[in-house]
Amino acid sequence: MSLVFAxxxxxxxxxxxxxxxxxxxxRETFYAKLGELRVRLEAQRPDALIVVAAEHFAxxxxxxxxxxxxxxxxxxxxxxxxxxxxxxxxxxVPGNADLSRRVIGALLNDIDVAYAEEWKFDHGIMVxxxxxxxxxxxxxxxxxxxxxxxxxxxxxxAYEFGRALRRACDAQPERIALIGTGGISHWPATPxxxxxxxxxxxxxxxxxxxxxxxxxxxxxxxxxxxxxGQGGFxxxxxxxVAGATEGERGELLFYAPIPIFAVGCTVATMAVR
Amino acid sequence: xSLYYVQKLxxxxxxDPLVRKRFETSRDELLxxxxxxxxxxxxxxxxxxxxxxxxxxxxQILMHYSALIGQQWDEYIASMRAGVEKHGPVRAGLYxxxxxxxx
Numbered sequence: 008m009s010l011v012f013a014x015x016x017x018x019x020x021x022x023x024x025x026x027x028x029x030x031x032x033x034r035e036t037f038y039a040k041l042g043e044l045r046v047r048l049e050a051q052r053p054d055a056l057i058v059v060a061a062e063h064f065a066x067x068x069x070x071x072x073x074x075x076x077x078x079x080x081x082x083x084x085x086x087x088x089x090x091x092x093x094x095x096x097x098x099x100v101p102g103n104a105d106l107s108r109r110v111i112g113a114l115l116n117d118i119d120v121a122y123a124e125e126w127k128f129d130h131g132i133m134v135x136x137x138x139x140x141x142x143x144x145x146x147x148x149x150x151x152x153x154x155x156x157x158x159x160x161x162x163x164x165a166y167e168f169g170r171a172l173r174r175a176c177d178a179q180p181e182r183i184a185l186i187g188t189g190g191i192s193h194w195p196a197t198p199x200x201x202x203x204x205x206x207x208x209x210x211x212x213x214x215x216x217x218x219x220x221x222x223x224x225x226x227x228x229x230x231x232x233x234x235x236g237q238g239g240f241x242x243x244x245x246x247x248v249a250g251a252t253e254g255e256r257g258e259l260l261f262y263a264p265i266p267i268f269a270v271g272c273t274v275a276t277m278a279v280r
Numbered sequence: 281x282s283l284y285y286v287q288k289l290x291x292x293x294x295x296d297p298l299v300r301k302r303f304e305t306s307r308d309e310l311l312x313x314x315x316x317x318x319x320x321x322x323x324x325x326x327x328x329x330x331x332x333x334x335x336x337x338x339x340q341i342l343m344h345y346s347a348l349i350g351q352q353w354d355e356y357i358a359s360m361r362a363g364v365e366k367h368g369p370v371r372a373g374l375y376x377x378x379x380x381x382x383x
Binding site: 020021024025063064065066068069070087088089092093127129155156157194195196197198199200232233236237 | 284287288291294295333338339340341342343344347348353357360361364374375377378379
């Protein structure tokens with residue numbers, strides 16, 4: 008079939024691990040919007056879910072760091088973190104190696120992706136799955152964009168990766184859903200954890216929802232580091248979703264800074280036609 | 281200064297139960313496989329999150345390691361702040377390029 012669904016959401020470990028410390032009303036509204044996103048996802052009856060994530064040294068390290076990597080296994084494990092710390096139980100998550108192989112084969116026409124037949128999920132994928140596939144019954148294909156260990160892929164390439172991913176999905180008979188998960192501005196895992204640049208986030212989201220390719224790819228990494236923290240590098244996952252839905256517009260279901268979650272919590276969809 | 285190997289060891293401790301087991305049962309042998317200075321070795325053995333942060337360990341590696349050694353969230357944040365207070369700003373790596381927003 009093709010790509011049938013595209014969205015973006017936050018993945019910060021505090022969203023589950025420090026849930027009780029957030030303002031209850033804000034948290035419940037955020038969770039409800041994540042639930043709404045799940046309903047919209049399920050309505051498209053996907054056969055598989057591609058999660059474009061920005062992992063945090065669960066699988067990839069500076070000894071051999073791929074700019075882009077796609078999982079190619081029939082199952083994955085996660086989370087790697089302490090289960091109580093993340094408040095998500097360790098489990099096996101289904102994959103689809105055959106579909107992965109075909110998607111990767113198609114991607115290689117455009118982008119030199121790496122692939123991995125072993126992959127341990129960290130909070131970057133487990134938190135979105137906790138809300139999107141709570142029964143863990145939808146095969147997942149993990150994709151990683153290196154957003155942690157510079158040098159990083161340029162933003163224009165992240166957008167191109169999304170375009171290539173769209174072509175690869177549209178060449179498959181399966182119904183494929185796509186979720187990008189990352190940032191936006193945040194300083195996670197530093198003493199400034201909880202700092203959020205809301206104005207920057209809202210400007211970025213305006214560019215994302217308009218799918219304004221030129222504006223989305225105009226940030227330099229120096230500007231992002233200064234204004235949006237090292238966590239801001241994760242906008243590459245949003246750009247991949249924008250690339251996969253080029254020419255379409257998005258809808259913002261939720262955005263609110265929740266400092267104890269260390270990020271401006273975001274739920275958004277992008278039209279797919 | 282061998283920040284790369286400090287991070288590599290922590291990365292492997294975070295993700296691999298077998299490396300964790302070796303850290304408990306044959307620590308010297310495990311640590312000998314990484315090119316660490318005395319200060320780095322001590323910081324890892326002592327679980328000195330503040331010093332590891334100042335050395336430049338990427339927070340995404342350090343945060344997982346903090347959870348692994350049983351720190352609560354507030355304790356983790358406080359450890360990094362105390363590390364900067366005691367040892368000065370982050371010395372190397374990506375996080376040394378961040379502006380200190382707390383001052």
